[in-house]
Amino acid sequence: MTRPIITLRDVQKYYGDYHALRGITAEIGEGEFFSLLGPSGCGKTTLLRTIAGFEDITSGAVLLDGQPMEGVPANRRPTNMVFQSYAIFPHLSVAENVGFGLRRRTDLDRRAKQTLVEEALTMVGLGGYGARAAHALSGGQRQRVALARALILKPKVLLLDEPLSALDKKLREQMQFELRRLQRQVGITFVLVTHDQEEALIMSDRVAVMFEGQIAQLDSPQNLYRRPLNRQVADFIGVMNFLPATVSVEDGQGINADVAGLGRAVIDPEQAPGGATSGAACVGIRPEMMSILYENEQTDRRIAEGVVEERAYYGDMTYYDVRLDGIEKPVTISMKNIVGRPVLDRGTATRVSWDARSLVLFNAA
Amino acid sequence: MTLKERLGRLGRTEAANGYLLVSPTALYALLLLAVPLATILAFSFWTQNYLDIDTTLTLKNYQEAFGEPLYRQLMLRSLMISGAVTLATVLTAFPIAYFVSFHVPQSRKSLWIFLITIPFWTSYLIRVFLWKVILGYNGVLNATLQGAGLIDEPLTFILYNANAVVITLAHAFAPFAILPIFVALEKIDRSLLEASQDLGENRLTTFLRVTLPLAMPGVVAAVLIVFIPTIGDYVTPRLVGGPNGLMIANMIQTQFLKLNNAPLGAALAVIAMLLVGAISLIFVGLNRRFLRGPK
CATH class of the missing domain: 2.40.50.140 (Nucleic acid-binding proteins)
Incomplete structure (x- = not known):
């Protein structure tokens, strides 16, 4: 593994009495394509949201690039997220959506921002779509806008919350391939949450299989498939x-x-x-x-x-x-x-x- | 194709069924809305000679309505008062709607909305009288402030003037403003707010860049719902407005019933409707900007 960009140390999370994360310890390397895989309710999305800063943790530590993230709100973390619903702003155009996070970049003038937006759109295959209204996009296009909007800020970590689950099978397979290509191209660490074991195996460098708030096995796709640690993992993967x-x-x-x-x-x-x-x-x-x-x-x-x-x-x-x-x-x-x-x-x-x-x-x- | 065939075909279509369904309501609307409106419009071009109506078409009423400073002043005051009412209502309704939508647990929301409507189970007229009791010279407010030693003399600027009209109307129309804003806020996908924060905005800038623009359809609806009826309100200025709080509707009433000049009253009514219509159109146009389409 390369230099760790995300360090999770015994992360615990309670919702009232419900123990959602039961001591997650893991390191995710720089430039890695990492997946959190598990059935629904296993805590994978909660874990992703604690990394993004949308959920506080009860105990333990989340470090991003060596910096402890306790008390740091989502808007000041070096992470960006692609939401499951894509969360495209319906009142803005495609270009305004993609450029949303650039407002705070006072070092760039309007023209430079426009260029960045156009580049980002081209990168995800939506060159020339900038003027379109966001609500006029198809599911796959929204997904691409959400990706461009997150990647334009050059985060240290891109978090993806089941981004492909709403797409049909053909489009999903195409996007799996494209996500992988994009990740290699930009070199940013991707953390993908998915319940689809095939998707996790296809796309990831390493996969953490989670059950009931714990990581059952953290390994490469091949090892997960060939040498599962226990019957639960073996049954879930393939x-x-x-x-x-x-x-x-x-x-x-x-x-x-x-x-x-x-x-x-x-x-x-x-x-x-x-x-x-x-x-x-x-x-x-x-x-x-x-x-x-x-x-x-x-x-x-x-x-x-x-x-x-x-x-x-x-x-x-x-x-x-x-x-x-x-x-x-x-x-x-x-x-x-x-x-x-x-x-x-x-x-x-x-x-x-x-x-x-x-x-x-x-x-x- | 014969007429019979045409009618037979029409009878079978979806459209015919639709017309059949709406016809009672349409008829009702036609008789009680369109006919009176047309009558008012007609009257505004006629003149009255004591007991007879002279049906020669003339613009005399409009000339008088625009020429006489009193009418202009009343019209302007009506606009100002209902503008102030609208502003006060929407500004107070927004935080309430926001609180219920964002900070009340899902299971309690309908209870809260229900509670908000409780004061409105009593008659509008009774509520206006209640404000008289609250705002009066020896009213609840003055007595309380005097009792607390905060003022020596009772406050007089709170009853029988425009302020009293604004306070009373703002209260009367509060739920009509809260509800559309609440609905607009409820429709906002909460992940949009998280996305905004994720992209670097704090809570305030998220509110300004995401929540407020997406709530605008509700705000504009609230503005229209409050503005349109208040400009023509007649009871409240009559009861709590005093001489300086009277509005155009009071003058229209006076023209029709006391001065026996229905045509001039009709002309004033038409002018008031046109003004409201024009201002409403501006707001509807503004709303277009925020309504680029469904999510």
Whole structure:
């Protein structure tokens, strides 16, 4: 990580009796694209608002660029925010919206401000839209105006509160890409709040997964997906099958697991990021880490036997629920629909191949 | 296409249904608003000879209305008084509306609005008389101030003059000003205020740059709602205005009922309506600037 631009030290926040933030400690680096990911009500927006200065914290500390922010109101913090509703001023034109924060820049004359506004609009792809009335914009355009309005002030940190949730799928994907490009171009630290795990994985350098006012795991997208610390994180990021297992740990060496439905396996300690103890445990495996073997297909991977219980055809992929011998709950397996792989019917007896390296070990529960 | 076919087609359209729905109200408005207005307008171009109305068209009434200094003075005073009433009402209503909208918890807002309207359950006339009691020579206000030793002589500038008219009317029209301003403030998306702060403005400049401009439609509505009826108010100046607090409506009444000169009264009424209309149009025009469109 680069030099920290945001430092959160044991941030606690109560709303009356409700404990909204339960000790958040994290550092966010300069120029980083950082995401706060979690289900609604997990405190991610509250955390963003404490950084922006819209919420006081009950205890702990928020530091921006090394400066403690206690008692500093939102208008004097080096942060700018893109609101979920975009908060475009309806009584102002696009250019007036974008130039709103420039009024205090007494070092610039009117012409210089106009140039800045036009540059900012061009940067977000709205060059020439300055004279338009703000209410005549589409959702995607409002989003861009909100971005230009925040970025024109060159904040140290740009805070984005679920900025893409109101857009349709196509536009959202396009904006994800553009946000990422914009962030690289301006080099400003972006902190994104989202409940969409895919969005967080696509866009971020690092992601903090939050549950109930706490950070459950703070990691790179790849580590979050491959080595989730616990079942809650694993379940929230993508899809994972959980199988009961019995584990015996041999003094710091390999971990021997007897996994229901799959059989015996030796698991690398790296694949037990939450630590491992002997006894009852739980093993996770992603749907794409297993494959269904077609009749004459050969493999040097491990094989389990099962029956297709249900299938869902997505066009490029087919998701199968396969009940493996020895366990009640079927496992989900995703298969790319390539030539030579017909979509299997329900009730088809099938062989499933898997690899011990793709197993993740969790403590029981 | 025959007439019958046309009528049949018309009967089936949305528009016909609409006309049918509004027709009772439209008829009522036509009979009780348009007809009297047209009568007033007609009268203003006629003249009265003792008991007969001379229906020859003439501009004599308007010449007299504009020529006579008394009428001009009354018209000007009416404008000044209702201007002062409007200013006082809107300036006091805004903080109340702001407080209820921004500082009263959501669940209590309707209660507050309800409480604000309670004084207005009593008749307008009774409230005017009450102000007489409060402002009078031996009234509540003077007695209190004297009792507190703040004044030796009762204050006389508070009753039977223009001040009394302004105070009474400002009170009478307060809820009509509070409500539209409150509604306009309620409609302001609170994230706009946060956005303004986020962009570097403090609370005062946020109010000036965001809250006030967005509340302007409500303020303009309040101005119109207070200004239009007060300029023609007749009861309040009659009861608390004294000789120097009389307004144009009192003169119109005098012309019609006492001086037996309905045409001149009608001309004064028409002039007053035109003035109000012109001033209202200016405010509506101002409002356009703040109403660039819905959010």
